[in-house]
Amino acid sequence: MPLPLADAYDYRAPAGPPPPAGSFVLVPLGTRRAIGVVWDGEADSRLPESRLRAVIEVLDAPPMTATLRRFVDWVAAYTLSPPGAVLRMAMSAPAALEPPAPQAGWRLASAPEGARITPARRRVLDLLADGRPRAGGEIAEAAGVTPAVLRGMAEAGLIAPALLPHRPRFAPPDPARPGPALGPEQQAAADLLREAAGRRAFSTTLLTGVTGSGKTEVYFEAIAETLRSGRQALVLLPEIALSAQWLERFRARFGAAPALWHSELTARTRRDTWRAVAEGQAPVLVGARSALFLPFPDLGLIVVDEEHETAFKQEEGVVYHARDMAVVRARLSEAACVLASATPSLESVTNAATGRYASVHLPARHGGAAMPQVTLVDLRRSPPERGRFLSPPLVAAVGETLARGEQAMLFLNRRGYAPMTLCRACGHRLRCPNCTAWLVEHRAARRLQCHHCGHAEAPPEACPSCGAPHSTVPIGPGVERVLEEASALWPEARRLVMASDTIAGPAAAAAAAAAIRDREVDLLIGTQIVAKGWHFPHLTLVGVVDADLGLAGGDLRAAERTFQLLHQVAGRAGREEHPGRVLLQTFAPEHAVMQALVSGDLDAFMAAEAEARRPGHWPPFGRLAALIVSAEEDRAADRVARDLGLAAPGGEGVEVLGPAPAPLAILRGRHRRRLLLKTRRDIAVQPLLRAWLARVEVPGHVRVQVDVDPVGFL
Numbered sequence: 001m002p003l004p005l006a007d008a009y010d011y012r013a014p015a016g017p018p019p020p021a022g023s024f025v026l027v028p029l030g031t032r033r034a035i036g037v038v039w040d041g042e043a044d045s046r047l048p049e050s051r052l053r054a055v056i057e058v059l060d061a062p063p064m065t066a067t068l069r070r071f072v073d074w075v076a077a078y079t080l081s082p083p084g085a086v087l088r089m090a091m092s093a094p095a096a097l098e099p100p101a102p103q104a105g106w107r108l109a110s111a112p113e114g115a116r117i118t119p120a121r122r123r124v125l126d127l128l129a130d131g132r133p134r135a136g137g138e139i140a141e142a143a144g145v146t147p148a149v150l151r152g153m154a155e156a157g158l159i160a161p162a163l164l165p166h167r168p169r170f171a172p173p174d175p176a177r178p179g180p181a182l183g184p185e186q187q188a189a190a191d192l193l194r195e196a197a198g199r200r201a202f203s204t205t206l207l208t209g210v211t212g213s214g215k216t217e218v219y220f221e222a223i224a225e226t227l228r229s230g231r232q233a234l235v236l237l238p239e240i241a242l243s244a245q246w247l248e249r250f251r252a253r254f255g256a257a258p259a260l261w262h263s264e265l266t267a268r269t270r271r272d273t274w275r276a277v278a279e280g281q282a283p284v285l286v287g288a289r290s291a292l293f294l295p296f297p298d299l300g301l302i303v304v305d306e307e308h309e310t311a312f313k314q315e316e317g318v319v320y321h322a323r324d325m326a327v328v329r330a331r332l333s334e335a336a337c338v339l340a341s342a343t344p345s346l347e348s349v350t351n352a353a354t355g356r357y358a359s360v361h362l363p364a365r366h367g368g369a370a371m372p373q374v375t376l377v378d379l380r381r382s383p384p385e386r387g388r389f390l391s392p393p394l395v396a397a398v399g400e401t402l403a404r405g406e407q408a409m410l411f412l413n414r415r416g417y418a419p420m421t422l423c424r425a426c427g428h429r430l431r432c433p434n435c436t437a438w439l440v441e442h443r444a445a446r447r448l449q450c451h452h453c454g455h456a457e458a459p460p461e462a463c464p465s466c467g468a469p470h471s472t473v474p475i476g477p478g479v480e481r482v483l484e485e486a487s488a489l490w491p492e493a494r495r496l497v498m499a500s501d502t503i504a505g506p507a508a509a510a511a512a513a514a515a516i517r518d519r520e521v522d523l524l525i526g527t528q529i530v531a532k533g534w535h536f537p538h539l540t541l542v543g544v545v546d547a548d549l550g551l552a553g554g555d556l557r558a559a560e561r562t563f564q565l566l567h568q569v570a571g572r573a574g575r576e577e578h579p580g581r582v583l584l585q586t587f588a589p590e591h592a593v594m595q596a597l598v599s600g601d602l603d604a605f606m607a608a609e610a611e612a613r614r615p616g617h618w619p620p621f622g623r624l625a626a627l628i629v630s631a632e633e634d635r636a637a638d639r640v641a642r643d644l645g646l647a648a649p650g651g652e653g654v655e656v657l658g659p660a661p662a663p664l665a666i667l668r669g670r671h672r673r674r675l676l677l678k679t680r681r682d683i684a685v686q687p688l689l690r691a692w693l694a695r696v697e698v699p700g701h702v703r704v705q706v707d708v709d710p711v712g713f714l
């Protein structure tokens with residue numbers, strides 16, 4: 001059952017030949033009915049036959065494949081999740097298990113005498129003259145009429161209702177359409193991927209290349225090969241809402257749109273897409289991480305684009321990393337897996353270096369475009385004016401760029417106006433009532449918000465601590481504040497802010513991208529959503545307002561992350577004929593990350609990162625798993641955390657750090673404690689975790705979340 005249960009339930013099979021494993025079945029569950037899957041393995045023989053309840057019905061849906069069942073089992077075992085919780089992710093559109101209801105539309109009726117034929121009605125009649133019934137929406141669009149016209153025609157007896165035949169929902173992408181002429185290095189990379197995709201065997205290839213080198217065009221060739229061999233392809237993108245340009249390019253290459261899978265689909269599209277995938281009717285699907293659990297009958301290729309992105313890690317419920325699970329699903333499916341990035345993770349780089357993954361690299365930008373020139377602005381030597389955040393060199397560079405008629409971008413990975421608000425009179429800082437976090441001012445929306453739990457309140461008239469009226473001041477900048485400064489400096493420039501709260505949804509992102517492409521914007525100000533994947537031909541200057549932002553805090557991967565993010569942002573500059581320039585404002589110009597960004601020597605930086613992690617057995621040279629204990633009452637959390645600490649596993653190559661309060665010590669009103677298990681790479685953490693958790697009694701109101709291979713440490 002798709003429920004967080006440790007095991008399968010037993011039911012009596014219906015009369016006749018037993019339904020094969022993978023069949024979807026309707027069964028009684030308590031007082032209700034629910035859909036489950038016939039799982040593999042033996043029934044529990046201790047249960048007397050008389051106690052078994054009977055399967056109500058075997059559903060008329062393609063059974064879940066053995067590959068997907070093994071994948072569910074594998075993910076459950078690896079992440080220490082109940083198998084039913086993982087199964088639930090593989091049954092994310094239960095409505096798709098009912099056979100599709102026939103869709104209603106219109107057909108031509110024998111025209112009655114004297115019916116009035118307006119030009120609009122004429123267009124509909126002409127359209128339907130071929131005898132094929134069509135859906136109302138399709139007619140309205142093709143004939144350019146409103147639904148009211150159709151209703152009127154039906155009343156007049158000109159058209160009549162008709163059932164539409166079941167048609168495949170997704171037009172097949174055409175691999176035979178010619179792609180762009182590839183350069184020699186692109187060609188070599190494409191050949192390698194094409195060969196991998198055509199082999200019908202498991203492989204993983206790391207596709208790296210500088211920003212703008214054409215990695216997308218290259219892996220499109222692997223997709224084309226997969227289509228030619230009649231198998232399905234899955235592309236995982238970190239943020240599907242930001243993929244307008246990607247989708248445009250896919251359509252240009254293959255002449256049809258891919259199927260999409262993400263959290264904002266309507267229930268109906270979700271159902272249709274799930275069903276189409278299960279029936280092999282969606283040759284290419286592009287999705288967020290949850291797409292990994294779709295019922296592809298014959299998956300031949302999985303591409304994980306921007307494989308270094310932390311957005312691939314799911315932190316709630318079943319805690320898994322979609323990049324790593326993509327490799328697993330590819331292995332179980334005898335498929336090729338391609339991990340693509342200009343700034344690959346140290347995990348993947350290491351796997352390529354040890355030969356576990358194949359690798360291929362594109363060393364230059366497409367079309368001879370140069371890599372941007374990166375320079376550091378030392379904020380100690382060139383500070384901004386008081387109360388400002390843009391230094392004189394950056395202000396000058398933006399001014400020059402705009403004067404030349406080119407586009408500039410200011411990057412600051414912080415939403416809102418100011419990350420903290422302080423009382424000038426008593427020093428009190430405004431914090432979230434539910435979390436260990438400052439409230440972030442969103443001035444345009446006139447709200448103070450917590451970015452962890454969503455708590456929002458109006459800015460106070462007086463300090464809540466000392467009562468001084470109008471005493472609060474914003475501390476530090478967010479993108480809104482940078483916009484304010486930019487408006488004062490360049491009042492003429494057409495400005496656009498791109499942040500997840502100002503660009504809501506795929507349509508808004510697509511519109512923003514089109515406005516930038518069409519040069520309706522001069523100055524772009526954005527958070528990390530502007531960093532990834534975009535190709536803006538006229539953008540030549542990138543200014544990073546606070547390059548040090550990601551380096552604070554003790555996160556194992558802080559340096560790697562900062563390098564990846566800033567290198568990606570820098571990579572948006574100068575992608576076509578005009579050369580690009582990048583200015584990074586920093587207080588630590590000597591820091592290894594800043595130096596690596598200037599030199600652009602990614603290999604040297606990654607090698608140094610590797611050497612820093614290897615001796616202490618930090619990932620990827622060792623394994624980590626985190627336990628996060630949380631409870632509404634701090635003492636309850638402490639008690640369980642302490643018991644876990646006392647029961648911690650030990651021995652050669654095994655170490656437990658903590659318990660300690662989590663950096664986010666209170667989140668959504670729950671008190672949180674963390675423990676971290678670190679082992680040598682050759683020691684599996686799952687058996688240790690299982691035994692450990694079995695030794696400690698956890699009361700119902702305390703939660704212990706297991707995070708294998710954690711990427712966040714809050």
Ligand SMILES: Nc1ncnc2c1ncn2[C@@H]1O[C@H](COP(=O)(O)OP(=O)(O)OP(=O)(O)O)[C@@H](O)[C@H]1O
Nearest residue numbers: 180181182183211212213214215216217342366533
């Ligand atoms: N062989 C080619 N012919 C024509 N256009 C190409 C070719 N290769 C790449 N391009 C174009 O160059 C631009 C950059 O390519 P692409 O976005 O694939 O690079 P990328 O390596 O994925 O970049 P990033 O890592 O920065 O996202 C795109 O507009 C793409 O269409």
Ligand SMILES: [Zn+2]
Nearest residue numbers: 432435450453
């Ligand atoms: Zn909060």
